[in-house]
Amino acid sequence: MQGELVRRNTLFFEQLHGHLQELASLQLSRCDAPARQQLRLLRRSLLYAKAVAVRLADDRWCESLPLPVQTTDYQHWRFGEVELLWQLDWLNDPLQPSLLLQSPRHRVASSLYFVQEKIDLAPGYQALLADRDTRRVLDFAAQRNTLDAAEWAVLHHPQQLQALDGRLYLASAGDAQGIQLLLIADATALQASLAGLRLGYVLLAGVLAVLGGALAGLLMRRELSLEKALQQALRRGELEVDYQPLVDLATRRCVGAEALVRWRRVDGQRVRPDLFIPQAEASGQICAITQRVIELVMQQMAELLRAHPTLYISVNLAAADIVQGRFVEVARQQLASQGVAARQLVWEVSERGLVDVEQACQLLGQLRQAGHRIAIDDFGTGCSSLSYLQRLPVDVLKIDKSFVDSLGMQAASSSVAPHIIDMARDLGLKVIAEGIESATQADTLQQLGAQVGQGFLFSRPLDASAFHAFVRCHG
Numbered sequence: 321m322q323g324e325l326v327r328r329n330t331l332f333f334e335q336l337h338g339h340l341q342e343l344a345s346l347q348l349s350r351c352d353a354p355a356r357q358q359l360r361l362l363r364r365s366l367l368y369a370k371a372v373a374v375r376l377a378d379d380r381w382c383e384s385l386p387l388p389v390q391t392t393d394y395q396h397w398r399f400g401e402v403e404l405l406w407q408l409d410w411l412n413d414p415l416q417p418s419l420l421l422q423s424p425r426h427r428v429a430s431s432l433y434f435v436q437e438k439i440d441l442a443p444g445y446q447a448l449l450a451d452r453d454t455r456r457v458l459d460f461a462a463q464r465n466t467l468d469a470a471e472w473a474v475l476h477h478p479q480q481l482q483a484l485d486g487r488l489y490l491a492s493a494g495d496a497q498g499i500q501l502l503l504i505a506d507a508t509a510l511q512a513s514l515a516g517l518r519l520g521y522v523l524l525a526g527v528l529a530v531l532g533g534a535l536a537g538l539l540m541r542r543e544l545s546l547e548k549a550l551q552q553a554l555r556r557g558e559l560e561v562d563y564q565p566l567v568d569l570a571t572r573r574c575v576g577a578e579a580l581v582r583w584r585r586v587d588g589q590r591v592r593p594d595l596f597i598p599q600a601e602a603s604g605q606i607c608a609i610t611q612r613v614i615e616l617v618m619q620q621m622a623e624l625l626r627a628h629p630t631l632y633i634s635v636n637l638a639a640a641d642i643v644q645g646r647f648v649e650v651a652r653q654q655l656a657s658q659g660v661a662a663r664q665l666v667w668e669v670s671e672r673g674l675v676d677v678e679q680a681c682q683l684l685g686q687l688r689q690a691g692h693r694i695a696i697d698d699f700g701t702g703c704s705s706l707s708y709l710q711r712l713p714v715d716v717l718k719i720d721k722s723f724v725d726s727l728g729m730q731a732a733s734s735s736v737a738p739h740i741i742d743m744a745r746d747l748g749l750k751v752i753a754e755g756i757e758s759a760t761q762a763d764t765l766q767q768l769g770a771q772v773g774q775g776f777l778f779s780r781p782l783d784a785s786a787f788h789a790f791v792r793c794h795g
């Protein structure tokens with residue numbers, strides 16, 4: 321089935337490229353009704369095209385359907401004359417032209433939905449498209465998925481596997497333009513999943529050069545491994561914290577924020593946490609990052625927290641933090657020196673972070689005794705559930721965005737959020753629903769009994785001063 325995945329996606333992009341070539345064979349001298357009809361007829365014969373357009377001699381576009389004039393909100397990648405543009409916000413909207421393939425005179429609009437529907441990878445894995453130099457072109461974040469594509473890659477194409485910075489890559493053969501499909505997996509996750517198979521595979525040295533987005537710039541400087549770069553980032557103070565408001569669903573007032581780490585590189589680019597946190601977890605640097613986050617939170621928020629004694633900031637802890645426990649003393653000192661109450665610092669632990677439940681119970685118990693509250697992040701996505709919940713000293717469950725998304729849908733997971741809320745009620749725990757993007761979701765969750773919400777509906781993560789302003793307006 322995973323072979324099917326690679327085949328379909330490679331085919332999809334080969335087809336799109338073919339569409340562009342077919343369009344190039346069409347000669348249009350003007351854009352009148354017959355010309356548009358010709359375009360529409362051609363469009364209908366192109367499997368993945370939603371619309372097509374040809375640029376006339378006077379530089380105006382003749383389109384089968386109106387296409388976006390402005391593509392500034394698209395991300396893009398250029399292969400010589402051909403440009404690929406994509407709009408991930410429309411990933412799940414089959415009606416939007418979320419993918420454009422264009423040459424100077426021709427344009428094919430398609431939908432990422434075509435691929436999204438078919439991409440089905442295991443958690444932590446991604447499928448990317450890349451050009452000959454294997455620079456990243458398109459990243460299909462695969463979050464809710466079932467298959468283990470990378471495992472398949474190892475089984476079927478070990479010679480094509482390459483490793484860079486803790487990630488594994490499989491490159492498909494590539495089409496005439498050299499556009500390839502890459503499957504990317506987190507190496508540690510992969511190793512864990514393969515442990516049972518006793519499969520020997522060779523990790524070739526870091527041949528693939530660059531990931532896309534903000535990380536691309538970083539990794540292009542090949543002399544720096546991500547670990548070294550992170551080390552420098554910590555030394556140079558390149559880590560920053562954003563604050564995503566937590567809102568009382570009944571009153572819509574701000575009750576706190578989640579601290580989310582960001583890495584601003586010297587060139588001003590910001591690297592998303594999911595691009596470096598897994599590496600930091602693997603190398604153990606996460607503990608230093610957590611400590612830095614605590615320091616920054618206290619520097620930026622102490623005054624606000626003193627002025628609003630019920631407001632709180634939650635900080636993410638990783639498995640290594642729970643094992644090492646070094647952050648406890650850092651937090652204690654910071655709180656004492658800033659005169660902030662321990663209840664205003666909430667610790668978020670994900671199910672993944674609870675490797676050793678006994679040890680976690682002990683540490684979290686101490687933290688609670690000191691006055692902190694404990695939230696379980698991404699609740700429902702891990703393999704453990706009720707059994708450990710009854711033992712763990714916990715105050716809050718955070719419902720993962722995926723369950724909020726599926727609310728009201730036909731999906732089997734649509735009943736998970738109501739179930740978690742019921743369970744929390746029985747256990748006397750509070751519920752925070754993550755990733756709320758619509759008013760309907762907020763209303764439903766409130767009716768179901770969730771107390772607090774977080775998500776783009778209320779606010780995206782804000783820098784410290786913007787969060788201060790948010791509290792002034794919504795506090």
Ligand SMILES: Nc1nc2c(ncn2[C@@H]2O[C@@H]3COP(=O)(O)O[C@H]4[C@@H](O)[C@H](n5cnc6c(=O)[nH]c(N)nc65)O[C@@H]4COP(=O)(O)O[C@H]3[C@H]2O)c(=O)[nH]1
Binds near residue numbers: 581698
């Ligand atoms: N599409 C969508 N997304 C929403 C919405 N509301 C919130 N989000 C995003 O969901 C993530 C929530 O954080 P998380 O589950 O703790 O997931 C976090 C957390 O696991 C990790 N992380 C971030 N900061 C830290 C940190 O300081 N320490 C540790 N250990 N992990 C961190 O990185 C993950 C990703 O963080 P971010 O990229 O900041 O992404 C944030 C946030 O921007 C929404 O309505 N729609």
